[in-house]
Each structure stands twice: as C-alpha cells, then as structure tokens.
Amino acid sequence: MKKTVSLALLGTCLALSAASASAQTLRIGLAEDPDVLDPTLARSFVGRIVFSSLCDKLFDVDEKLNIVPQLATGHEWSADNKSLTLKIRTGVTFHDGEKLDAAAVKFNIDRHKNLPGSSRRGELAPVSSVDVVDAQTVRLNLSSPFSPLLAQLTDRAGMMVSPKAAQAAGDKFGTAPVCSGPFKFVERVAQDRIVLEKYAGYWNKAAVHFDKVTYTPIPDATVRLANLKSGQLDFIERVATNDMEKLQADKKFKTTRITEIGYQGITINIGKSDRAKNNPLGRDARVREAFELSLDRQGLAQVVMDNEATVGNQWVAPTNPYYAKNMPMPKRDIEKARALLKQAGVTNPSFTLMTPTTSDAQRMALVIQAMTRDAGFDVKIQSTEFATSLNLADKGDFDAYALAWSGRPDPDGNLYSFHACKQPLNYAGYCSAETDALINQSRTVRDPAQRKKLFEQIAAQVLKERPVIYLYHRNWLWAYNGKLSGVRQIPDGLLRVTGLKMAP
Amino acid sequence: MSTALSPSALASAPTPAARPGPWLAAWRRLRRRRAAMWGLGVVLMFTLMALLAPWLGLQDPIATSWGSIRKAPSAAHWFGTDEIGRDVFARVVWGTQASLLAGVVSVSISLLIGVPLGLLAGFVGGWVDMVIARITDAFLACPFLILAIALAAFLGPSLSNAMMAIGISAAPIFVRLTRGQVMQVKVEDYIEAARAVGNPPWRIALRHVLPNTLPPILVQATLAIASAVIAEASLSFLGLGQQPPAPSWGSMLNTAKNYVEQAPWMAIWPGASIFLLVLSFNILGDGLRDALDPRQR
Amino acid sequence: MFAFLLRRLASLLPTLILVSMLIFGLQQLLPGDPAKILAGEDQDPQVIAYLQAKLHLDEPLPVRYGYWVWGVLQGDLGESVRTQLPVLDLILQKLPVTLELAVLAFLVAVLIGIPAGVVSAVARGSAWDHGANLFALWGLSTPNFWLGILLIMLFSVQLGWLPASGYVSPFEDLAGNLAAMAMPAFVLGNAIAAVLMRHTRSAMLQVMSSDYVRTARAKGLSERAVVIKHALRNALTPIITLGALELGTLLSGAVLTEQVFTIPGFGKLIVDAVFNRDYAVVQGVVLFTATTYILLNLLADLAYFWVNPRLRR
Secondary structure, three states: OHHHHHHHHHHHHHHHHHHHHOOOEEEEEEOOOOOOOOOOOOOOHHHHHHHHHHOOEOEEEOOOOOEEEOOEEEEEEOOOOOEEEEEEOOOOEOOOOOEOOHHHHHHHHHHHHHOOOOOOOOOOOOEEEEEEEEOOEEEEEEOOOOOOHHHHOOOHHHEOOOHHHHHHHHHHHHHOOOOOOOEEEEEEEOOOEEEEEEOOOOOOHHHOOOOEEEEEEOOOHHHHHHHHHOOOOOEEOOOOHHHHHHHHHOOOEEEEEEEOOOEEEEEEOOOOOOHHHHOHHHHOHHHHHHHHHOOOHHHHHHHHHOOOEEEOOOOOOOOOOOOOOOOOOOOOOHHHHHHHHHHHOOOOOEEEEEEOOOHHHHHHHHHHHHHHHOOOOEEEEEEOOHHHHHHHHHHOOOOEEEEEEOOOOOOHHHHHHHHOOOOOOOOOOOOOHHHHHHHHHHHHOOOHHHHHHHHHHHHHHHHHHOOEEEEEEEEEEEEEEOOEEOOOOOOOOOOOOOOOEEOO | OOOOOOHHHHHOOOOHHHOOOHHHHHHHHHHHOHHHHHHHHHHHHHHHHHHHHHHOOOOOOOOOOOOOOOOOOOOOOOOOEOOOOOEHHHHHHHHHHHHHHHHHHHHHHHHHHHHHHHHHHHHHOHHHHHHHHHHHHHHHHOOHHHHHHHHHHHHOOOHHHHHHHHHHHHHHHHHHHHHHHHHHHOOOHHHHHHHHHOOOHHHHHHHHHHHHHHHHHHHHHHHHHHHHHHHHHHHHHOOOOOOOOOOOHHHHHHHHHHHOOOOOHHHHHHHHHHHHHHHHHHHHHHHHHHHHOOOOO | OHHHHHHHHHOHHHHHHHHHHHHHHHHHHOOOOHHHHHOOOOOOHHHHHHHHHHOOOOOOHHHHHHHHHHHHHOOOOOEOOOOOOEHHHHHHHHHHHHHHHHHHHHHHHHHHHHHHHHHHHHOOOOHHHHHHHHHHHHHHHOOHHHHHHHHHHHHHHHOOOOOOOOOOOOOOOHHHHHHHHHHHHHHHHHHHHHHHHHHHHHHHHHHHOOHHHHHHHHOOOOHHHHHHHHHHHHHHHHHHHHHHHHHHHHHOOOHHHHHHHOOOOHHHHHHHHHHOOOHHHHHHHHHHHHHHHHHHHHHHHHHHHHHOHHHHO
C-alpha cells in the first residue's frame, strides 16, 4: 500500500516536472509576411516585430517613449554634442557564441553605413566614424550634432549582428540571421512561419519564459482573429476595429490598445509638380483651410475607426510632450469653410483623392467625401494600389493622397523627411527656407525644452500652409490569450517577448 | 433566313427553305420549357433593375449616414445598412448594373475571341492549329488572376477595363474548349456526309460543325458568368475594378466578410443576388442548349 | 501516335518561351517602379538607386529578359528581392503544398461532380436533377473567400473540429495535415465540382440521345451498361478538356483560398509578388507552373485519343 502511494506520488512529481519542462511555444499572428531578416537591409514595419525577439539593440523605448538601456548600459554626449560615447554591457554573446564588445558594435555601425543597399544609411548619416575606446566602450563621431541619434539607436540602426556570421554569409545573411536577442533563428518558410528558439546564453535569460516563438503571417484580420479564438494562436496584432467590442466582452481573451507614434493624414500636392497649380486645393492655402474646417475629425475617428484612434492635427499626438500647444486642433466650421471658399473665388472645388485599396482607407475616403460635400467640395476617390500610388506620388501626379506613416520615437522622424525641402517623403512639395532652418536647428539642439520651442515654431509655419492635413493617430489593437501576462504597451506597436508568461 | 408559316408556303414543294427557320423553331422549343422561361424571366428582371435603377425611387446608394451604421433590416432600410450607413437594398439594386455588365460583357468578349479561334484551329488543323494552340497554351499556363490583374492594372482602374481584362483572360478557355469539340465533331459521320455531298469547307465549318459544338460552350459560358462576377469582386478588392463609391455585388461581399458576425445582412443580400443571377443564367443556358440541339424535341 | 507525341514534346520549349515572354512583358506593363515599392517606407534614394541597379531597371527590356534567361539556363531562378530567399527554394518549399491541395481538391471535384452530372442527366427533370443543379451552382456562385470564412467560423471557432488555418507536413503529422486541408480542399473542389457536374450533365444529355446509345439500348443492354460503358465514355471529351484545365489552374495555386486558410502555396506567393513587383518570383513560379500545365495538357490530348479512336487517323 505504501509502495503504490509513493510510486503514485513519484509518478505525479515526474509528470508535473515534465509538464513544466515541456516546450512552451508562444504563437504570434502577424498581419503581413516580413521582408528580409537583416537589420541593415530590412524595410518593413512587421519585420521589426520579429526583430524584437531576435535582435537586441543598443537602446530600447519604454511605455512613455523614454530611451532605456539594452545592449548599451550608458551613454554620454561630448560637450560640443559631436560625439556620443556608449558603454557596452558585459557578458553579452551572439547566437553563435561570439562576444559582443566594442569592436562588434563598430563593425555593425560600419555595416549599417556601408553595406550596399543598406536602408540605415540615412538614419546614421551624421555619423562619420566610430572609435573603439576599449573593450566595452565605443565612441560615435558625428559630422554635426544630431539629437535624434539616440532614438535611431532604439530601432534597426541600433541592432547588432554577429560580425563573424555576417562576414561569412555576405549578402545572404538575411536568410539565417545571427543576432543577440533572447531567441535565435531556427527556420523560415516564406508566408508560412518564422520559428525562433530560446537562446541559452542570453544576458537576461531570467526574463524569458518560453522555449520557442513562432510568427505566422495571416493577412486577413478576420481569419487572424479566428485563429486566436480557435486556440491556434496565442497573440495577434492589428485586430480589426469592429472586432474589439466583442473581444473585450470575452473573458477568455485580453485586449490592449495603444496610440501609435505615427498618424493618418492627407498629403496635398502644393508644389511637387505643375499639377498643384492647376488645382484650387494645391494652389490656394485658403481652400486647404476650408477643407480642414469642413472635416469633423472626431466623427471620422468614430465612423472609420470605431473610435479606436486619437484625433490630432500635428505629426505627433496631442499627448506627446512635443505637441505644439500653440496650434490647437480646429473644430468643424462649415460656415467659415464656405466663407473661405468664397474669398478664394471657388465655391465648388473639385479634386481627386488618391486612396490605397485597404478597407480602412477606402472607408475614410468615403466619409471625407461625404463630410466635405457640405462645404461644397467635390472629392473624387481614386483607388490606387500601393506600387502605383508610390510612383504617382513621386512624380507629383496627384492632387491629394491619403497617406499614413508608421511613426518614429523621435518627432524628427515624423517631420524631417516630410517637410524639409526635397526630402524623399516630401510628396507635398513643401519647401520653405525658414522651416528648413528651424528643422535643422531642432536636430542639433539636445535640450528638450529648447526643442519643444523650435517644434512650436515649425508647427506655426507648416500648419499654416497645410501641406499635410493630419487627421488622427490610430490605436495599435492587440488581442491575446487571457492566460498570457506581462504584455507591455509600448507605442511603437512592437511586442516585446521578454517578461511574457503563460499561466498553465 | 426564317420564313413565316403560311398555307401557301406549306403547299409548295417542301424545300428546306420553306420550313420555319431553325432560330424561330429553337425559340418555340425554348418557350415550352418552364424552367428556362423562369431563368429568362429572372435575367430580364435583373436587366430591368439595372436599367431602371435611377427611377425606382430608391434611397441614395452612396449617401452615408453616420447615425445608422450597420443597422439590421428594418422598415426604413429593407436590407439593413452597411459599415458607413448606406442602404444595402439600394446598393444591391444599383449594383446589378456593375455585376450584370461584369458577367455578360466579359463573357461576350471571351466568346467573340475564343470561339472563332478555336473553330479555326480545330477545323483547319496543321500549322494554323499549332500556332493558335501554342499561344493559347501560353496564355492558359499563366494564372488567370495574374493575367487579369496585370491587364487591369495596365489599362487603368475602372469597371470597363476590368471587363476587358477578365474577358481577355478567360478567352483561352473557350479557344481550347471549342477546339476540342471541333476536333471531335469533324470526324463524325454526318460531317463526312456533308463533305461527300460537296459542301465547301467554310460552309461545313459554320453550318454543320459549329452548331454541334455549341452545347459545352454554352454551358461554359453560363458558368463563366459566375466566375466573371466574382473575378470583378477580386479586382475591385484590389482597387482595379468598379471604383468606389459605386456599388457592385462582389465588392459588397468583399467588405461584408469583415463584418460576418456583427452584420450578416451585409453579405446575405449581395451573395443571394449573385447566386440568383448565376442560377438563372445557367438554367437559361440549359434551355438554350436543349432548344438549339436538333436532336432534342 | 509516337510521331504525335514527339511533335507535342518538341513544342514544349517554344510554348515555354512564349509563356516566359508573355509574363515578362506583362510585368513590365504594370505601372510603378519596383525599386520604389521594394525600398519600403523610408524611400531612401540610395536604396532605390541600389535596387534599380540590382534589377537592371535602367537597361532595355530585351537585355533584362536576356539576363533572366541566362540565369535560368544555369539553374538560377534568381531570388526574391523582398526577402532574399532564392526563388527555386521558394518553389520547392511550396510545391508539395500546392500539389497536395490541388490533388485533394480535384479528387473532391471529380468524386462529387461527375457522378452528380451523370445522375442529373439520367434522372433528368426529377428532384435529383434540380437538387444537384442547385447545389452545384451554389458552390460556383459563392466566392471562395466567403465560403472559406463561413466554414472557418463554423468548424473551427464554433465547433473546434478543424484547425482554422496553417499547414503541417503530412510526413510530420498525417492526421493534422488532412485536418488542415479538409476545408480548403472542399472550398476549392466545390467550385470545380460544379463545372464538372454541369459539363458532364450536358455532355451526357447530348450523348444519350445519340444513335449509338439508342442502338445499345435496342440491343438489350442494361441501363447501367448503356450509361457507363457507352454514354459516359463518349461524353468524356469536354470533361477531360476541362478537367485538365482545372487541374492546371489548381496547380498555379488558389490565391483567395490560400489567403483565407493561410496555406503556403503558389497562389499567394505569386499575387504578393505581383503587388510587390518582385519580378523574379513571378517569373520563376509561372515558368514552373506553366511547364506542369503544358505537360498536363499533353496528357489530356493523349486521353482524347484513347477515348475516341477515330481521332487516331
């Protein structure tokens, strides 16, 4: 009798320990298939979600967008702001066992700058050279002060790959990346899955509670949700706005909403090509003001996004510390809009709104069409698939373009490429020497209070011309298994896998 | 070609020319089939809906109403409202135009291109056959949707261009089908007989071979209408077909799939309409096939 | 017979060349600059220039085509510019998936469609006929993605019987593989069953009123023998034509179905590549599926001869 009991006990203990030791996999559903998994070459938002498990970076951001250490434990700017000294964490190794030290950091920054086809060159443009001070200290020398640099290092530009593996693989590195994150690369089947497994030598392995992570791209939001509900996935990103209500009521799942650091706006061709002169909207700032005044932003957010968006009128959200309070959001005013149009001499302006084919964008265009009709606008919707729209935007062959931007932690990332003269994303064709000077200043100054003042001045200039009419900042909507805990709501929309725990 | 029935015509020597023409006789046979007439009736109803939509006193199909988003069917909105408050009933009626055109015009284009080429290839054989068959194979080897997307993207996004794209992409199937049928029919005994009697080849092809190859072509044509309507939906989903806010059943179904749980009526009505249209075309096609087949009495 | 076979095989190469030129040409027609779309969000001009050089976009069309053909002759189908994965690897990874789905869907279609068509023709005008017709047409007029979502809602979310999506290799887990393929194969096979059913019915009706069937009946053969041995065999021509066409189409991947059920096959690969202007992927995959398709057609043509001896002249 005693024997059987003790045997049973032993058996149960073994079974329990086996259960806790058995492989725990976190299954994540993505909205798209990532592009190349090489931090230097990667160009998509969704790739960054995979990178957050695969590749650690020098710095990270927290829920309030503060810059916190990850691979770099400390930083110091020189007095003239032209060099940044970083202290590298000790005891960090890459997935292939190589040490991560200052030499490795130098290798990576050089790679980001020099690899043919690198997408990080623009982000690190002011970095002219990198010095290895000692094994754990590295110094970045800048050609001119650049305050957004630290923010750049919280993204792919700050990701470190193993020099040995990178040199061995050459430009095929992206097919089998070797980084230093909590999980290492196992396999990738295009459009099917990306499988990562726990890296035993991770410097923060106490915070890692899963053995494997799989990323499955499922582009259709309804199907992605069905997978979560049927238990095939533990976590999904970009839940459809109209599905949130029912999900929130369901006790089996948890949901999260975070306001993005990007925005949804309408870019207007005010000088990119001659077409701007032929259209009243592009020609006359009063017509643009009338257009803005005929919009009900809150109504838009409600109808188009089921209220899963924060309305705004600038490139950063009203909750952002760098929001320019001197330029508040105007309320809808049809009377004033009509008056302005009368002043401008066009009572029924007509223009074409180039709209992406996603259902959100289509809905938004339709509502805008209806709203602005009250003031006399005749908006024609032109559904354009993405590749074609990029082409047309680049040539300036459009009147207005419904463009969204995924956002960057530093406001400069939402501003410079769009409103500085001749920058690649400046589809509006806005160009003002004054604004350029102010923007450049804001990039060299480090004091937040000073920068805020500069941003206020920039806002006053840019928003008066209205090359872009900012509408709202969408919410990142996540849904996940109710047993999953430790989900951090960071506004860049990327899931951090460290700290996540699944209750049995 | 057809002559009216009259006692004097009957009394004279019964040459083939005096009998009622084959088309009129076919129409009479068609009229006797109840199912086919029903099919014809439904098709006509849809056609009338498409033509008369502006005058039927419907609500504005593109008028958004933010207060009544995704409302269930009621007295005010017979089929409910969609995701931005538009009346689904009005959109279904107005959408008949786009869907009917997408179905019928695309297939007509396919037939106009495909059948003559297939007839030529199958009947003449030799080099002509080889060239046509190879080119057709090349087109068929490319996935249909890719062809359609490429063509539609090239021509520009609009309903008419989408119809062209779908029509051209679907034509090779008809070439192949016709060719196969022609190859089979041309070795039949009655063709031998017609040749022996001294008929010139073009006459054999058009009067003897072609009518006997029609049945599967008709069937495929009626089936193709269904896939054309759905292809239009895929294209408008990709921004290449009917431009918003103009409605088409297919694109309505596309949008509705995101709201299956919350607003099923958004999908039920366009889906049912597509089904009804396809069904009636197929029944009509059956009837036509029976009526045109000289052996079916 | 042999001569015919040899001639057809010899024409394989010119057809493939035609296909590759056709698809190459079509891609160039597509508006938009592939370098820009592949350059991602930031649109860095240096990246765009690099991609333009890499894709030889500054060179004339025939030269670009030449580069590609040269690569193919060496067994290199290029790589996806978006993910850097070699096209040949992508094809080999997805081939078994597409193949399995195509075969399963085709089986569903044949097992449902042809018997339904025969029954429908033989019991013409009865409830069977109408019922079969309605079912077939319902399958045909319901878009794949729509039916797919409904099935997922029912069988995965509500009942939990089948997985909502994904793919598992049959060598790893046969039961799981079949469970995952069940709904997509049904959705795909459904529409094709409709086509096969309609054509079978039509061909059978035509054949059943023909002279030789009347003769067979007059000879006293059982109805079953008449139907199967005489009528069906002669009705097979259009069925074979369409069967081969449909199977060929299936092998190019079922875009919408794959999207809804997240099956990693050719269909989704090609469509995404078209929209991302990832030319190498489209070229490589279409070349591959075209070859399969042409071979299938050859088989279909041979089948004509077997079915209808009079064509052997």
